[in-house]
Amino acid sequence: MALSREQIAQRISRELQDGYYVNLGIGIPTLVANYVPNGMEVMLQSENGILGMGEFPTEDKVDADLINAGKQTVTVTKGAAFFNSADSFAMIRGGHVDLTVLGAFEVDQTGALASWMIPGKLVKGMGGAMDLVAGAENIIVAMSHASKDGASKILKKCSLPLTGVNCVKLVVTDLAVLRLENGKFHLLERAPGVSVEDIKRLTEAELIIPAVVPEMTF
Amino acid sequence: MAGFNKVVKSYDEALDGLKDNMFLMVGGFGLCGIPENLIKKVHETGVKGLTIASNNAGVDGFGLGILLEKKQVKKMISSYVGENALFEKQVLSGELELELTPQGTLAEKIRAAGAGIPGFFTATGYGTVVADGKDIKMFNDRPYVLEPAFPKADFALVKAWKADTYGNLIFRKTAANFNPMIATAGIITVVEVEEIVEAGELDPNFIHVPGIYVDRLIKGSFEKRIEQRTVKK
Numbered sequence: 001m002a003l004s005r006e007q008i009a010q011r012i013s014r015e016l017q018d019g020y021y022v023n024l025g026i027g028i029p030t031l032v033a034n035y036v037p038n039g040m041e042v043m044l045q046s047e048n049g050i051l052g053m054g055e056f057p058t059e060d061k062v063d064a065d066l067i068n069a070g071k072q073t074v075t076v077t078k079g080a081a082f083f084n085s086a087d088s089f090a091m092i093r094g095g096h097v098d099l100t101v102l103g104a105f106e107v108d109q110t111g112a113l114a115s116w117m118i119p120g121k122l123v124k125g126m127g128g129a130m131d132l133v134a135g136a137e138n139i140i141v142a143m144s145h146a147s148k149d150g151a152s153k154i155l156k157k158c159s160l161p162l163t164g165v166n167c168v169k170l171v172v173t174d175l176a177v178l179r180l181e182n183g184k185f186h187l188l189e190r191a192p193g194v195s196v197e198d199i200k201r202l203t204e205a206e207l208i209i210p211a212v213v214p215e216m217t218f
Numbered sequence: 219m220a221g222f223n224k225v226v227k228s229y230d231e232a233l234d235g236l237k238d239n240m241f242l243m244v245g246g247f248g249l250c251g252i253p254e255n256l257i258k259k260v261h262e263t264g265v266k267g268l269t270i271a272s273n274n275a276g277v278d279g280f281g282l283g284i285l286l287e288k289k290q291v292k293k294m295i296s297s298y299v300g301e302n303a304l305f306e307k308q309v310l311s312g313e314l315e316l317e318l319t320p321q322g323t324l325a326e327k328i329r330a331a332g333a334g335i336p337g338f339f340t341a342t343g344y345g346t347v348v349a350d351g352k353d354i355k356m357f358n359d360r361p362y363v364l365e366p367a368f369p370k371a372d373f374a375l376v377k378a379w380k381a382d383t384y385g386n387l388i389f390r391k392t393a394a395n396f397n398p399m400i401a402t403a404g405i406i407t408v409v410e411v412e413e414i415v416e417a418g419e420l421d422p423n424f425i426h427v428p429g430i431y432v433d434r435l436i437k438g439s440f441e442k443r444i445e446q447r448t449v450k451k
Contacts, residue, residue: 047321048247049392056450064250064442065379065393071248071301072448082391084398084426085247085273086329089322093340112345122310123318124300130348131322134341165345 001193002174007218008142010035011189012101012172015140016042023047023092023132025102026070028142032101043077045097047088047128052080069128092128093135100136102129104143106158109183109205111168113141114160126163133164145173145202152204154178154185175199177216184208189216224385224435225414229259232408232436233373236260239267239292240372243328243400244282247273248301248445251393252281253377253410255438260375261285271295271368273324273396275305280443289313297321301445320348323365325399330367332402332431337366374404377440378427381409384417385432386425394426402431410438 003011005028013035016022023045024030033055036042044053046068053068054075061075068074083091091097104115113133116126133139146152154171171178176199177189186208190199192215200207226232233256242260246252257276260268261284268291275294276283285291286304293315299305308314319327320342330338339362343349353364376397379390387409389397401407414437 046392048250048395056448059449062444062447062449063391064444065391067248067250067392067445071250071445073444073446074448082389082394084389084394085321085325085396086399089325093322093342122300122306125296125298125318126320126348127298128321130320130346131342134344135322162346164343 001191003191003216006031008172008174010218011177011216012140012142013037015099015170016040017098020098021045021051021096022099022101023097025129025132027103029101029103030070045091046074047092047132049083049085049088050076050080052077054080089128089131092131095135095137097136099138099140100132101140101142102132104141104163106153106155106160107141107143107168107171108155108158109180109185110157111166111180112158113163113168114158115163117161119161129163133167139167139169141168141171143171143173145175145199150202152202154203154205156205175202186210187213189214191216192218222384222417222429224429224432225383226434226436229255229436232256232410232434233259233263235406236263236265236373238265240265241369242268242270242373242375243368243371243403244270244272244375245377245395245397245400246281247392247395249277249281249443251377251389251395251397252276253375254281254440256375256408256410257282257284261288261290264288264290266290267292269293269295271324271328271371273297273321275299275302277301277445278304286314293317295319295324297324325396327365327368328396328399328403331370332399335367337364339364368403371400371404372406374400374407376401376407376409378409378411380413380415380420381411381435382415382417382420382429383435385409385429385435386420387411387427387432388420388424389426398427401427404433406433407431408434408436410436412440413437
């Protein structure tokens with residue numbers, strides 16, 4: 001069984017460490033916030049100007065001056081800080097954010113990632129994604145492994161316009177966990193009930209398969 | 219004698235001198251912290267051919283979206299757009315030029331404009347269409363893209379929370395966003411605020427933007443529309 005969106009998020013949450021400052025992108029990455037292990041302190045960065053982003057507010061706490069990067073109303077946690085956009089991106093570009101989780105349409109074995117533009121469709125913009133991938137030391141990409149008709153999204157070379165180069169390290173898909181090292185993807189884990197053969201068939205990039213590929217457990 | 223008093227009496231006075239084909243910077247992230255009354259006034263003046271640097275382009279009927287109704291904008295420079303049907307239509311028909319800029323680069327191009335820095339190197343956008351035609355330089359074995367700063371804006375339109383009469387500004391929560399940098403980057407910087415107090419009443423320890431950057435200050439009343447009201451049950 002391929003992983004659900006929630007399971008992808010849950011798997012990514014196992015990469016969190018106590019004391020991490022983390023930026024979560026829109027979509028599946030946002031769900032990672034729901035799976036922070038008990039007893040662990042993690043602070044969420046929202047690039048419009050929050051460190052210490054909290055959950056959605058109750059109706060009586062809604063504040064038009066307090067939104068996240070997805071333009072949703074939010075709250076803040078204990079010890080939070082607000083700052084302007086230049087400071088926010090100084091944090092990001094300066095490599096101060098410990099972990100960035102973001103979605104992608106495609107990744108490739110050169111470390112490039114495409115996430116913002118599909119030719120022929122209206123381009124809405126890259127927002128902060130190019131800054132995040134260029135600035136973060138530690139990036140996890142959350143994505144689906146292949147399209148519905150079976151076309152791999154883990155490629156030798158991205159076909160879509162790029163968001164950044166030399167930035168992909170760890171990829172968590174609905175089928176597998178992959179680590180990119182020396183220009184090749186290493187298959188670290190597989191989704192429950194998904195065979196190595198299935199993953200191989202849906203991976204266009206060069207794939208290093210160890211003798212044992214453990215199944216993820218939830 | 220006005221001295222350091224930046225307070226103006228009307229929105230007419232606040233935007234006096236605004237003309238066709240000017241370059242504007244406008245604060246806000248989504249609809250949060252936008253100078254909504256100044257934008258309405260720009261709409262009312264009917265000036266055309268504007269180039270506007272702002273992170274987003276408002277929505278249909280609110281924020282910068284209203285400037286599209288009379289086709290007042292020639293070019294938008296933003297990091298993310300498309301919450302806005304009229305915007306899409308004008309871009310697709312070629313009536314509106316769109317320059318997409320990564321959000322951090324946008325913030326830095328504004329900051330640099332205000333700080334007298336003509337350009338800067340950044341890793342952001344290297345290897346992407348954003349770097350097309352731009353100079354690349356290696357530092358410590360990593361390639362960086364030379365990004366020019368913006369020119370100063372003819373008008374910088376800013377929303378702050380509180381000000382004193384000298385134009386010292388304080389922002390509230392995430393309504394700061396691009397506003398503090400935009401305040402520094404205007405040939406004429408116009409700020410609208412929720413509250414103006416006498417100079418000396420704000421604690422100098424907690425000023426976000428000093429009054430030296432501010433030319434005109436006006437107290438407004440704000441709708442503060444929410445783009446996505448998300449609540450916990």
